[in-house]
Amino acid sequence: MKRIGMLTSGGDCQALNAAMRGVVKSVSNHDEDVEIYGFEDGYKGLIYGNFRMLTSKDFSGILTVGGTILGSSRTPFKTIREPDENGLDKVEAMKQNYYKLKLDCLVILGGNGTHKTANLLREEGLNVVTLPKTIDNDLYGTDMTFGFQSAVDIATDAIDCIHTTAASHGRVFIVEVMGHKVGWLTLNAGMAGGADIILIPEIPYDIDSIINAIEARHKRGSKFTILAVAEGAISKEVAAMSKKEQKKRLENYPYPSVSYEVADQIQKKSNYEVRVTVPGHTQRGGSPCPYDRVFASRLGSEAGELIMNGEYGFMVGIKNREIIKVPLEDVAGKLKYVSPDASIIHEAKMLGISFGD
Ligand code: F6P
Numbered sequence: 001m002k003r004i005g006m007l008t009s010g011g012d013c014q015a016l017n018a019a020m021r022g023v024v025k026s027v028s029n030h031d032e033d034v035e036i037y038g039f040e041d042g043y044k045g046l047i048y049g050n051f052r053m054l055t056s057k058d059f060s061g062i063l064t065v066g067g068t069i070l071g072s073s074r075t076p077f078k079t080i081r082e083p084d085e086n087g088l089d090k091v092e093a094m095k096q097n098y099y100k101l102k103l104d105c106l107v108i109l110g111g112n113g114t115h116k117t118a119n120l121l122r123e124e125g126l127n128v129v130t131l132p133k134t135i136d137n138d139l140y141g142t143d144m145t146f147g148f149q150s151a152v153d154i155a156t157d158a159i160d161c162i163h164t165t166a167a168s169h170g171r172v173f174i175v176e177v178m179g180h181k182v183g184w185l186t187l188n189a190g191m192a193g194g195a196d197i198i199l200i201p202e203i204p205y206d207i208d209s210i211i212n213a214i215e216a217r218h219k220r221g222s223k224f225t226i227l228a229v230a231e232g233a234i235s236k237e238v239a240a241m242s243k244k245e246q247k248k249r250l251e252n253y254p255y256p257s258v259s260y261e262v263a264d265q266i267q268k269k270s271n272y273e274v275r276v277t278v279p280g281h282t283q284r285g286g287s288p289c290p291y292d293r294v295f296a297s298r299l300g301s302e303a304g305e306l307i308m309n310g311e312y313g314f315m316v317g318i319k320n321r322e323i324i325k326v327p328l329e330d331v332a333g334k335l336k337y338v339s340p341d342a343s344i345i346h347e348a349k350m351l352g353i354s355f356g357d
Pocket residue numbers: 011111134135136178179180231284
C-alpha cells in the first residue's frame with residue numbers, strides 16, 4: 001500500500017488538475033494499492049491538517065478544467081521558519097501531519113517559492129516529488145512549466161484584439177503581461193501577437209529608445225504601435241539603483257503599474273495617444289490549451305512512475321522534449337531568466353522588434 005499526499009501551492013495556473021489526474025492514473029496502473037490524501041489550499045492544508053481522501057473518481061473529468069480541485073494559497077518561504085500567530089512551528093506541523101497519516105510521499109505542484117519549501121521538507125527527511133507549474137516559465141531545471149503555453153495563448157489573444165482597435169484609432173497601445181521577475185510570457189506573447197516593442201525585466205529600457213521606435217514606425221507609415229510590457233519591466237535608470245533605493249522609490253510610486261508609467265512618459269514626451277490594457281489574472285484562468293493538457297499529463301504520468309519505484313527528491317521536468325527528473329536541490333531557489341544574449345532575442349530584433357534598450 002502506498003499513501004500519497006498531494007497539494008497545489010502558490011499562484012494557480014492551467015493544467016494543475018490535468019497533472020494531478022496524470023499522477024493518479026499512473027499510480028493506479030500498478031498492482032500495489034494506493035491511497036491519495038489531498039491537502040487543501042497548498043501548504044496551509046499540510047500545516048493545519050486540512051485534507052480529504054480522494055479516489056480516482058475525484059480526478060475524473062478534470063483534464064480540461066482550469067484552477068485546482070485542491071485550492072491553492074501562497075505560503076512565503078521566507079517566513080516558513082517563523083511560528084504562526086498562535087506560535088505553531090509550521091515546518092514541524094507539516095512533518096507531524098505527514099507522519100500521522102503514514103504517508104510514503106508528497107506530490108507538490110508549484111512554482112519557484114513552492115519548490116524552496118518542497119526542498120526544505122526533503123531536507124527534513126520527507127519523501128517529495130514535485131511538478132513544475134507556473135505561467136511565468138521561470139523554474140530552473142526544466143525547459144517548460146505547465147500553464148505557460150495556455151497563458152501565452154491568452155496574452156496573445158489580448159494583443160490580437162488590441163491590434164485591430166489600435167489600427168483603427170492610430171494609437172499607441174500597451175498590453176501589460178504577467179511576470180514580475182522574468183519575461184518569458186511577455187516575450188512569447190509579444191512575438192506571437194506581433195508586438196512592435198517588448199519590454200521585459202531582463203532588458204532594462206530607455207524611454208527615448210521606445211519613443212524613437214514608435215517614431216520610426218510612424219515615418220514608415222504605420223500609424224499605431226503595440227507594446228507588450230511585462231509587469232516587472234524596469235527602466236535603465238531604476239535598474240542602476242540599489243535594491244534599497246528601488247524599494248524606497250515604490251513607496252511613493254504614483255502609477256498602478258509600470259505600464260502606466262511608460263504610457264505617461266510616452267504621452268508627455270510625444271504627441272501620441274496612449275492606452276493601457278491589463279489582461280491580469282485572465283492569463284492564469286480558464287481551460288488549459290492542448291499542449292498543456294498533454295505536457296501536464298506526461299509529467300504526472302512520469303511522477304507516478306517515480307513514486308511507485310520509490311524514487312523521491314525530484315522535480316519532474318522536460319529537456320529537449322524528453323521528460324526528465326531533476327534533483328530538488330538543483331532547482332530550489334534558482335530562477336530561469338531570459339538571457340539578453342539568447343538567440344530568440346537576436347531573432348526578435350532581426351524581425352524589427354525593439355526591446356527599448
Ligand atoms: O507567479 C505567477 C503570477 O501569475 C505572476 O506572473 C504574477 O506576477 C503573480 O503570479 C500574481 O500573483 P497574485 O495572484 O498573488 O496576485
